[in-house]
Amino acid sequence: MKGPLDGLLVLDFSTLLPGPLATLILAEAGAEVIKVERPGRGDEMRSYAPRWGGDGVNFALLNRGKRSLALDLKDPASRAVLDPLLARADVVMEQFRPGVMERLGLGHAAIAARNPRVITCSITGYGQTGPKRDVAGHDLNYLGDAGMLSLSHGEAARPVVPPALVADIAGGAYPAVINILLALIRRGITGQGAHLDVAMADNVWPFLYWAMGNGLAAGQWPGNGTDLVTGGTPRYRLYAAGDGRLVAAAPIEDKFWAAFCDAIGLEPEWRDDARDPAGTAARVAAILATRPADAWRPVFARADCCTSIVATVQEALADPHFAARGLFARGVVAPDGARLPALPTPIAPALRADAAEAPWPALPA
Template sequence: MRPLEGLFVLDFSTLLPGPMAGLLLAEAGAEVVKVEREGSGEEMRGYAPLWGGDGVNFALLNRGKKSIALNLKDEAARAKLLPLVEKADILLEQFRPGAMARLGLDYATLSGINPRLIYCSITGYGQTGPKLNAAGHDLNYIGDSGLLALSMGEPSRGIVPPALIADIAGGAYPAVINILLALRERDRTGVGCHLDIAMTDNLFPFTYWAMGNGLAAGEWPGNGTDLVTGGSPRYQLYGTADGRVVAAAPLEQKFWVTFCELIGLDPALRDDSRDPDATRTGVAALIARETGEHWRALFAGKDCCCSVVATIREAMDDPHFQARGLFDRRVTNFDGQSLPALPVPIAPAFREDASVSRETPGLGAHNQDYLR
């Protein structure tokens, strides 16, 4: 048995944070039922590229879930949800504060029906505070938390991060962590609770070192000026002769010595405390002389914390990840097509065998099962 088997989840969320949280719960064994908009379903169904009629992003995030579709603005339709609320262990929602209350589906109302309900609200800024109703997306949240300011490129040519950090690391993951804590607390008390998951709040742990530098030493980090944000030649991206990029992270002295020897750095530049910019320029010139494959072969098996940046395709084909079975699991759509499932941070001991392929649900495919 998987750890969360027997738990029932009602998921009102859309797009990324809530659906990914629901995916983690489903992968750990919970029964997750998506409550979707009648007619069109949640927004991610329409995102390109399409795969079997729905967006492939939707398929990857909703593997193994069920779908019911109804008009939440219709009182009679909402009444059909009450038996599900009565048996639910967890409810996920991602609307702006107050939206569920206007539908009569807020925690105060539903906990009166089911006191054991763990009600998880994921928003950008939380259920309280001056910004509670402010519209925003990931870029706004990482900007408001100060995280983006640590490494965002030049103002005239800003660098947009390659991942939706707030949605996943500030929303989905903290939601699951707190749901598990709430389940543990409910085991003790028999009572559920309302979880206020504010994505922006949860980004501050990523800035722990920057806050420490500022608060304790009075040295507030700038844009790309510090050890792990681009200010050091020991933690840097260097372009190669064929347009690839070396990710060089020989932070510790023993790794730095090995790295300098391997690339043949001028001994006068190896003490990077004297002139970091000169050292960085020297390293960059050497790396730029050879191809990515040259450096990959040179660094292989050497303790210097250096690698060549992989494309997504290369990463998926990497023998290491293949050997760990990271992409062995499958997701199937309602047309019978199959793709590798999205790997999630659930330990192998708590997941189904990789031979099990789970479907992504068609819109309203389970109305008869849950709303009769």
């Protein structure tokens, strides 16, 4: 089946996570994606453990269905191989520090001089401009600079590191795809390409809408775990069941809170959680600790009160709901024929064009 991006050529100079995930999404919508990698080593993620099928399994998951080209971009003769591809490319993805592509003769202006319809997308930590444009960083730094880490890091003596690379994915890969698609629509109207400056630190801010609103409008600046969605209320937090497994309790609205209180048998004097939030939370925690998670599971299912048992990743992979949704129905295939479920992406099934089973690109010799 053809996808909405069928016939588009994407040259991908990026490595690791943000750019490769963005181009994976474009590939699944029908685009032809050619990765440009270093000779010999290729994308750093090829060497990451654990390995599967000869490369790092993370590389396999993020680069399914793409092709690869090995070139020394510092060598003018090698760069010349790109000329015919750059002349017809629709999208160029890159993830170097600001100015690197320009020094290589591959900046937007140089490519657009012969291909004015090209859309180049530059993903960086802090953007192409500003005092921090050349500062090195990773996901944790971008989340820290935007203030997100201050909202829910646990005890200072043992702070909790977020389990997801929020800035890389939600601040880099997803905004890149959104802006590329918008640029393609505009190009269809004007015939002109664009240079897209995607800064991961900038794109953390939509997650902080409530923190900005509380602080700027009401002077109620959030602290560490003090607010509605960060565990500052008994109605939205993690509790330990009797066996140590966690209960994700989110009965925020009054109707769900009433159902939750009924389900666990919370005494009337603790149900007004505005009176003594800490006392109510402590009593809820004490009740939930009296029974193991599997005993609470059917209780919450019957109550329908926005409360569930926290699953492990292994359990989530086996969840019948995700199976029914076809989330892991597609596969990534190794050279020896071994198969793993493909990484789910947010492409709607009606717009998906990639093959049900596909390999990742081998690094050309």
